[in-house]
Amino acid sequence: MSAIRPAAVVVLAAGEGTRMKSATPKVLHQICGRTLVGHVLAAARELEPENLVVVVGHAREKVTAHLGETDPGVRTTVQAEQNGTGHAVRMALEELGSIDGTVVVVCGDTPLLRGATLRELTADHAADGNAVTVLTAEVPDATGYGRIVRDGASGTVTAIVEHKDASESQRAIREINSGVFAFDGQLLADALGKVRTDNSQGEEYLTDVLGILREAGHRVGASVAGDHREIAGINNRVQLSEARRILNDRLLTEAMLGGVTVVDPATTWIDVTVTFGQDATVQPGTQLHGTTHIGEGADVGPNSRLTDTVVEAGARVDNTVAVSSHIGPGASVGPYAYLRPGTRLGAKGKIGTYVETKNATIGEGTKIPHLSYVGDATIGEYSNIGAASVFVNYDGQAKHHTTVGSHCRTGSDNMFVAPVTVGDGAYTAAGSVITKDVPPGSLAVARGQQRNIEGWVARKRPGSAAAKAAETASRQDANED
Secondary structure, three states: OOOOOOOEEEEEEOOOOHHHOOOOOHHHOEEOOEEHHHHHHHHHHOOOOOOEEEEEEOEHHHHHHHHHHHOOOOEEEEOOOOOOHHHHHHHHHHHHOOOOOEEEEEEOOOOOOOHHHHHHHHHHHHHHOOOEEEEEEEOOOOOOOOEEEEOOOOOOEEEEEOHHHOOHHHHOOOEEEEEEEEEEHHHHHHHHOOOOOOOOOOOOOOOHHHHHHHHOOOOEEEEEOOOHHHHOOOOOHHHHHHHHHHHHHHHHHHHHHOOOEEOOHHHOEEOOOOEEOOOOEEOOOOEEEOOOEEOOOOEEOOOOEEEOOEEOOOOEEOOEEEEOOEEOOOOEEOOOEEEOOOOEEOOOOEEEEOOEEEEEEEOOOOEEEEOOEEEEEEEOOOOEEOOOOEEEOEOOOOEOOEEEOOOOEEOOOOEEEOOEEEOOOOEEOOOOEEOOOEOOOOEEOOOOOOOOOOOHHHHHOOOOHHHHHHHHHHHHHHHHO
C-alpha cells in the first residue's frame, strides 16, 4: 500500500490560542528548534503535496512573516473571523480554486504529528476508496475531543460529535478525532456548502462534512494512529512542555539508535536540526540547538549550550557556551569558555578556562589556556597566548583587527591594542601593552620599570599587621646576615 501525493495540504493556523496567555501567537511558540506550525509544515512536506496552504487569522502578519522565512513555497489565506474549522477550509479552497484529487487537512498546533502517519492516512484513504478518511486515536482521557461514532454492526464511521454536543454515552467513547482528514477535493467543496451552524458554538464544523458525505452515500473511513500522542494539540504552556519532552525523547532515541551516547537523556535537550557523527558522546545538562553538528567521537558537556556550532571529530567541549562557531578536530574547549559568533578553532587547538572569543580564527595547535579575551583576531599555528590577555579591539567607535603569527609566545597580562600585528615566532613580555607591530622573531617589552621604595609600609602604615610582619622579616634577615 503506497501513499498518494495529495493535490493539497491545508494547515489550520488561524486561532488565537488565548489559553497560552502570551503575546506570541500560539502556532509560533517553539519546541525543539521549530515553531508548532513549523513542525506541522515539515510533516506535511513529506507528502510532497502539489499545493500547501496555511489558513491564518489571529496575528496574521506575524504568522505570515514567519511562514515566509520557514517555507517560502507555502501559500496563505486569511480567515478574518474565526467561524469554525469548516469555514477555515472553505477559505483555503477559495484560495486554491477547483481541486481534483486528495486534500489533506491538518491542525497547525500538532507538533508531534509525523510525516509517516500522514502517509499512512493518505494510503488508507486511497486503498479504501473513501470520500473522507479521518485520522483517529484511542486516548486514555478523551475530554474535550470530538468522539468517533461508529456503526455497531459494521464498525464504519457514522459521525464525529464534538465534546460539548456529545451525549453521556458518546462521551464514554475513547476513540477521538485528531482534526486531521483526507478528503476527495471535489466532494469536500460541495459538502462545505451544506454545513450548518446549529450547534453549541454557532460555527461551521468541518466534522459535519463526514455526516453530509455519508448521507449522500459516500464512503467514510478512519485511519488509526499508532501513537495517540502524535495528534495532541497544544493549548497551554503545560501541554507545550509535555510535547517538548515527548519530542526531545524521540529525537534522543533516534540519535542513540544511530550510534550516539547520551549519558543522561533526562537532562539533555536537542533541536530537530542537530546532527551527529557515530560514537559522539553528549554529557548531562547539555543543550544543542539550531544547526549544531557533533562529529564522530567528539565529547560535549556536561553543562554546555551549543547553537549553530560544528564540533569536529574527536574534539572535547566542557562546560561551554558556543554560538555560530567551529571547533576543529581533536580540539579542546573549556571548562567555562564562551565562544561567540565567528570563532574558528583549528585542529588540536585549545580554548581554556574562562576564555571568551569572538570573530576569531585560531590556527592548528594554538592554545589560549585561561582568563583571556580574543576578539576580532587571527592567530596562526602553534602559538600560545598567555593568561589574562586581552585583544583590545574597540576604540569606542569601531572594531579593529589583531593578527598574531605562528609559533608565537605571548606573555601573561598582555594587552594587544588593535590594529596591531605580532609576527611569526615573536615573543611578548608579561605585563606588556602592545600598541606597535612586533617584527617576526622579536621580543616586545612594553611596560614601565619597576621601582622599590624601601621602608614605605613602616612610614605610611605604622602599627599595621603588614608593618609588624615586615619588621619581623627584617630582623630575621639581619640575624641570618
